[in-house]
Amino acid sequence: MASPRDKTAYLVRPPTAVLTRGFDPRLSVGSARPAVFRSSTYVFSSPEAAERAFSIALGKSRPAEGESVDLIYSRLSHPNAEIAEDHVVPLEKGAEAAAVFNSGMAAISTVFFTFCQPGTSFVYTVPLYGGTQHLIHQLLEPMGMKGIPVAAGDGPAIAKAIASAGNLRLVLIESPANPTLVMTDIAAASAAAREHHDRPLVAVDNTFMGPTFQHPLALGADLSVYSATKYLGGFSDMLGGVVIGRDPELLARLRGTRAILGNILQPDEAWMLDGRLPTVGLRMNRQSKNAQRIAEALVGHPKLRRVIYPSLFTDPEQVRIRDAQCSYPGGIFSIQLDGGKRAAFEFLRRLRIAKNAVSLGGVETLVCHPATTTHSEMSEEELARYGVGDDLVRISVGIEHWRDLLAEFLAALDGA
Numbered sequence: 001m002a003s004p005r006d007k008t009a010y011l012v013r014p015p016t017a018v019l020t021r022g023f024d025p026r027l028s029v030g031s032a033r034p035a036v037f038r039s040s041t042y043v044f045s046s047p048e049a050a051e052r053a054f055s056i057a058l059g060k061s062r063p064a065e066g067e068s069v070d071l072i073y074s075r076l077s078h079p080n081a082e083i084a085e086d087h088v089v090p091l092e093k094g095a096e097a098a099a100v101f102n103s104g105m106a107a108i109s110t111v112f113f114t115f116c117q118p119g120t121s122f123v124y125t126v127p128l129y130g131g132t133q134h135l136i137h138q139l140l141e142p143m144g145m146k147g148i149p150v151a152a153g154d155g156p157a158i159a160k161a162i163a164s165a166g167n168l169r170l171v172l173i174e175s176p177a178n179p180t181l182v183m184t185d186i187a188a189a190s191a192a193a194r195e196h197h198d199r200p201l202v203a204v205d206n207t208f209m210g211p212t213f214q215h216p217l218a219l220g221a222d223l224s225v226y227s228a229t230k231y232l233g234g235f236s237d238m239l240g241g242v243v244i245g246r247d248p249e250l251l252a253r254l255r256g257t258r259a260i261l262g263n264i265l266q267p268d269e270a271w272m273l274d275g276r277l278p279t280v281g282l283r284m285n286r287q288s289k290n291a292q293r294i295a296e297a298l299v300g301h302p303k304l305r306r307v308i309y310p311s312l313f314t315d316p317e318q319v320r321i322r323d324a325q326c327s328y329p330g331g332i333f334s335i336q337l338d339g340g341k342r343a344a345f346e347f348l349r350r351l352r353i354a355k356n357a358v359s360l361g362g363v364e365t366l367v368c369h370p371a372t373t374t375h376s377e378m379s380e381e382e383l384a385r386y387g388v389g390d391d392l393v394r395i396s397v398g399i400e401h402w403r404d405l406l407a408e409f410l411a412a413l414d415g416a
């Protein structure tokens with residue numbers, strides 16, 4: 001079970017903290033790694049402790065420093081959620097608190113339902129993850145919230161959209177954008193939000209680069225949001241979502257909504273996620289090195305119109321943003337093939353090591369054709385505007401040997 005916040009945990013570096021803080025073996029019969037607590041309900045130590053736990057859960061009082069509060073019921077919280085939350089905090093620079101959800105979409109929708117009400121507005125960058133786009137158009141806008149889209153990477157347009165929005169509650173940034181990898185200046189958007197009289201929160205979908213290569217909270221954002229299904233989970237075998245923030249009060253509000261919606265990460269998945277956290281930095285570093293070697297080796301290939309990857313950016317503004325907010329280029333790149341959709345499909349058909357599947361961030365390489373799959377709900381006009389052509393293939397690089405992957409991609413291009 002999670003022990004009260006240990007201040008000394010901040011004196012060690014993240015790879016150490018993720019293995020040492022927040023878990024007390026004495027509360028798991030001495031087990032060196034956390035046990036799984038599947039119980040749906042918890043026995044109170046006394047009627048007074050039950051009264052106290054409910055008072056805190058309902059927000060009527062605050063726990064005192066170091067106070068140990070009884071658990072109540074697993075939809076509110078459970079030991080494996082608390083352990084995973086405590087362990088993910090040191091991975092995100094500037095973080096103080098976290099909340100786990102049963103998918104990335106559960107995390108994102110809980111952010112909206114907690115901080116935006118009917119009659120309020122929010123600004124978001126496009127292109128956006130397909131599920132988030134659906135949430136906005138099919139649920140939030142019909143409920144009376146106003147979504148204001150702005151093109152990813154367009155700093156002046158984002159600043160203007162923020163400054164001119166009324167009743168503004170949230171700015172949602174996805175950077176880099178999927179699948180074009182266009183980057184948005186998180187520090188500049190956060191500064192614009194701070195100047196707005198409504199003081200909207202800034203949330204960054206950090207799924208592509210975090211928590212290893214990009215730290216939105218350190219750049220001024222309020223919340224860093226994850227599909228833990230991707231790099232955090234890392235093995236394409238679980239769904240999960242995480243929100244991490246600087247202000248524990250914001251996370252307490254998110255947990256309150258989570259208790260109502262019932263979308264907390266379940267104990268078994270929380271235990272799995274917790275076990276994957278100590279290796280996320282190792283996996284992502286290997287994936288980024290692999291991707292960089294392969295992407296750079298493919299530049300100039302006669303069958304390719306373009307290789308899209310952060311280390312290959314040429315636009316000075318994109319180079320500036322990349323250098324200011326990403327420590328490494330990451331594990332995802334896209335290619336544009338000569339010969340359009342037919343060539344792209346032939347390329348996919350010839351893959352043996354890499355799998356033709358959506359999703360990303362797993363230890364195995366996954367390749368997809370966004371225009372006909374993940375982005376197929378976009379109109380022709382939107383696809384063209386955001387650069388998601390039918391010649392584009394997105395590649396999420398795993399931890400296989402990069403030379404095997406490069407050989408496979410070269411052979412597939414020869415046939416395409």
Ligand SMILES: *Cc1c(COP(=O)(O)O)cnc(C)c1O
Pocket residue numbers: 103104105106129131174178205207208226227228229230239240241
């Ligand atoms: C996958 C993904 C999501 C949604 O996460 P789920 O775990 O599938 O619900 C949100 N944002 C980005 C950038 C993603 O890649």
